[in-house]
Amino acid sequence: MSFRSRFSSVALTCLTALVPLNVGLHAELAPPAAGSILREMQRLRETGRVLYLAAHPDDENTRLIAYLANERHYATGYLSLTRGDGGQNLIGPELRDALGVIRTQELLAARRIDGGRQFFSRANDFGYSKSADEALTVWDREQVLADTVRVIRQFRPDVIVTRFSPDMGGTHGHHTASAVMAREAFALAADPEAFAAELGHLPPWQVRRVVWNAWSWGGREWPGALKLDVGGYDPVRGESYGEIAALSRSEHKSQGFGAVGSRGTAEEQFVHLVGDAASADLMDGVSDKWAQWTGGAAIAAQIDATMDDFDARAPGASVPALLVVKRALAALPAEDPLLLEKRAQLDAIIAACLGLYAESTVPAARVVPGETLVLTHEVVWRAAAPVDVVWTGLRYTADGETVAVNRPLTLNEATTLEATRTLPASTALTHPYWLELPSTVGMAQVADADLIGTPENDPAYAAVFEFTVDGEPLAVRVAPEQVTRDRVRGELRDHLQVIAPVAVDFASGLEHFAPGQTRDVVVTATASRGEAAGELGVTVPAGWTVTPASQPFALAAVGDRATATFAVTAPVESTVARLTAHALVDGRRFDRAPQVVSYEHIPVQVLQPVATLTAMTFDLQKRGERVGYLPGAGDTTAEALTLMGYDVRTLTLADLTPAGLDGLDAVVVGIRAFNTMPELATQAGALWDFVAAGGNVIVQYNTNGGIDGAAVGPYPLQLSRDRVTDETAVVTLLEPEHPALAGPNRITAADFAGWVQERGLYFPSGWDDAYTPLLSMADPGEAPTQGSLLVAPHGEGWFVYTGLSLFRELPAGVPGAYRLLANLVSL
Incomplete structure (x- = not known):
């Protein structure tokens, strides 16, 4: 979490690195093991700094980060240009915004393990982008460059280390673009005239060099590359850097990146890109910055002496020596950014040596603006030290x-303070700051520029605990949390988050209207607090009508829910519109629909986007009534089929029997099902028998890693990484009269208008003659591919394999995706 105060921001960054946390940033200050305190002293003494830079969550080299942060003790950061919200999700149905939130938290969990920021x-x-030029066109190149310069100056x-080369292709365009940004930002970060209007308040900074962390797969050797063995052993952790890296990388659970630790020598290669070339070490020519301050060398010597005398059995014995360092640091330039950080690091170390525990708890983690907070503040000084500690x-x-x-x-005696405070009525509802304003395809819009670059929002509410240690001030900033007990997991913590007194939402996030049709739309209001009453309403765009204008509701108790039905009339032309819902309570408008994202490996996340209904107007015909859906890695196809009017039955592997499939007209298999359920390959024969008996099976895309293409259909396929990333790419119908395209909805090129993010991915590159390819498409400058939609008769039925990104288009409300899916199910 970040804070706007420069001191507090740095303090919390250091505290986060110092304290291993398992449910986000705990509100309490919990001291680490003594070995970790010594590690933090080493980081206090070291002034070297390295920024790793790439495009996505999972691009970072966790072994190198673990080595630099723990062996070399450098401040080591990872700048991920994106939050990975355009990827797939292996652990659940969340995509886009919610997926970006998950991957943000997975990166933070990874950094808590490997010691990076x-x-x-x-x-x-x-x-997916096939070139850096495309990436830097869809992104706002100048804004991304400005953000990179901002992070460098802060x-x-x-040294900057890129994961990818700025000059080599053959990889994701975002990858190459990230290295291009690093090379360009090298010069601009040191130029006081660069981005003067938005970044002029940040002093210029000259990076010494930018290098590419070149890959070494297959024993590849890069001419002139600097080599570094990062496969060492961390005695504080009792793990090799390869083992630490595997634990860190395994936090990328939404991408299925669980890793196995490695031990022994591990060589990394670095190819020079710009700046002063290094000949012997990554940090050649980087001096100890303590020497640049008057009195700094003496401070460094004092830190060295304190480390030499440090006793892991009695960490408090080091506090008097650390206070000497603290007084000396206070005499150095007050506004130097590095010294601000060092002061915060030192305070966190002193608190850790004292075993100082501080927390603020609340009875409930969800609060409403203007509400009274009942806070319990607790402090315990737990490690003996020859000093006086006062909670001031x-x-x-x-x-x-x-x-x-x-x-x-008093040593090891808890001191508590009960307090009641009022959460300001102006407090913003909890919602990721980068999602608060409408985004473009390429860029998030951020209202508060001070937050740019930071991983999370400021905490909604915080308290600064102020102490003196032998008269020297010490401040610890914490955010309140609710503490609960789970019979299996034990202690659980949930940080305070701000919600509205009434949550509103539509009963369904998607609705289909025939042209000119009037349909009932249901809005729900749920009480977060009792005695909530007011009016519910729906706002519609031009061309749509809604009646009545509003409807009253009254909710007596927390959790009570009211519904209101509105008659919405669609225009006669085909369109896609966004309708919003709201509640008026005591003259205040509430229009948020909370979404809770909960997984054990990350803190509970609350998103509160505006309550929105995607309303689609188009003609849709279908055949058949009963469809089975076999879930894969997570998509909303079942909901889309229900919206289309099908009776949907969710299947399991146990249902893949004649009896389990009896009565179904078709079966749709979710994305990556063969990847996530390896046993499906041996049980899929029941699906092919279902097809032969007159049924219909549609299999959505699978990745080609470890998958036998002969297993995903009744006839063999050769899966590949072929894809078409341009969502506007021209689509040619190869067999317009084929039953899958001719009816019950006549599919034309118009059905591929309005697609989002891509046409499709992981298309087969080869297939048995039994299949008929129905579509041809290509990204600019590439040869057409025909593997996006393959259909084969099998016995009395039909089998379909498609890499079209229906899993993105259906929840986005793309009419053509619904019409095409209806045809495939109707075969």
Whole structure:
């Protein structure tokens, strides 16, 4: 989490690196093991800084980050230009915005393991791109470059390491573009005239060099490359850097990147890109920055002596020496960014040596603006030290008010303070800052420029615990949390999040209207607080009508739900529109539909987007009534089929028997089902028998990793990585009169208008003669591919394999995707 105060931002960054946390940033200050304290002293002493830079979550080299942060003790950051929101999700149905939130948290979890820090630009992951030119066109090149310069000036790295080459193709266009940004930002970060209007408040910074962390697969050797063995052993952790890296990388669970640890020598290669070339070490020519400050060398020597004397059995014995360092640091330039960080690091180390535990808890994690907060603040000083520790006060960041405490702490005795505060009525609802404003395809829009580059929102509410240690001030900033007990998982923590007193939503996020049709649309209101009453309404765009204008509701208790039905009339022309819902309560408008994202490996995330209904107007015909759906990696195809009027039965592998499939007209298999359920390959014969008996099976895309193409259909396919990333690419109908295209909906080129992100992915590159390819398409400058939609008769029925990205188009409300799916199901 980031804070707007420069001191607090740095302090929390250091604290996050210092404290292993398993449910986000805990509100309490929990001391780490003594070995980790010594590691933090080493990082305090070291002034070298490295920024790793790439395009997506999972692009980073976690082994190198673990080595640099823990062996070399450098401040090591990872700048991911995107949040990975254009990818797929292996663990659940979340895509786009919610997926970006998941992957943000997975990166933060990874950094808590490997010791790095995390940064982002505003670039959206708009899907696979085949060139850097395309990526830098869809992104706002100048904005992404400005964000990269911003992070460089704030983090002030000595060396930038790119994951990809700016000059070599053959990879994702985002990858190459990230390296292009690094090379261009190298010069601009040091130019005071660059981005002066938006970044003029940040002092220029000259990076010494930019290098490419070249891949070594297959024993590849790069001429002139600098080599570094990063396969060492961390005695503090009792793990090799390869083992730490595997734990870190395994946090990318939504991408299925669980990794196995490695031990022993591991060589990394670095190819020079720009700046002063290194000959012997990545940090050649980078000096110890303590020497640049008057008195800095003496401070460095004092830190060295303190480390030499450090006793892991009695960490508190080091506090007097650390206070000497603290006083000396206070005499150095107050506004130097690196010194601000060092002061915060030192405070976190002193608190850790004292075993100082501080937390703020609340009875409930969800609060409403203007509501009273009942806070329990607790402090325990747990490690003996020859100093006096006094809890002097509390300062609440929302309004700046302070509370005097003035309680001397006694070793290992808890000191608590109960307080009631009012959450300001102006407090914003919890929602990721980069999603608050409408985004373009390529860029998020951020209202508060100070947040650009940071991984998360500021906490909704925070308290600063103020102490003195032998008269020296020490501040610890924490955010309140709710603490609960789970019988299996034990202690669970949920950070305070701000919600509306009434949540509104549509009963369905998608509705299909025939042209000119009037349909009932249901809006729900759910009470987050009791005694909520007001009016519900629906806002429609021009050409649509809604009656009545509003309807009253009254909710007596928390959790009560009311519904209101509105008659919505669509225009006669085919269109896709966005309708919004709202509640008026005591003159205030609430229009948010909360979405909770909950997985065990990341903190609970609350998103509160505007309540929106995607309303589609188009003609749709279908045949058949009962469809089975076999889930894969997660998509919303079942919901789309229900919306189309089918009776949908969700299947499991156990249902793949004649009895389990009896009564179905068709079966649709979810995306990546053969990837996520390897046993499906041996049980799919029941599906082919179902087809032979007159049924209809549609298999959506699978990746080609470890999959036998002969297993995904009754006739063999050769799966590949072929794809068409241009969602506007011309689509040619190869067999317009084929039953899959001719009816019951006549498919034309118009049905491929309005597609989002891509045409499709992982198309087969070869197939048995039994298949008929129905579509041809290509990205600019490439030869057409015909593997996006393959149909084969089999016995009395039909089999379809498609890599078209229906899983994206259906929830986006693309009419042509519905019409085509209806035809495939209707075969």
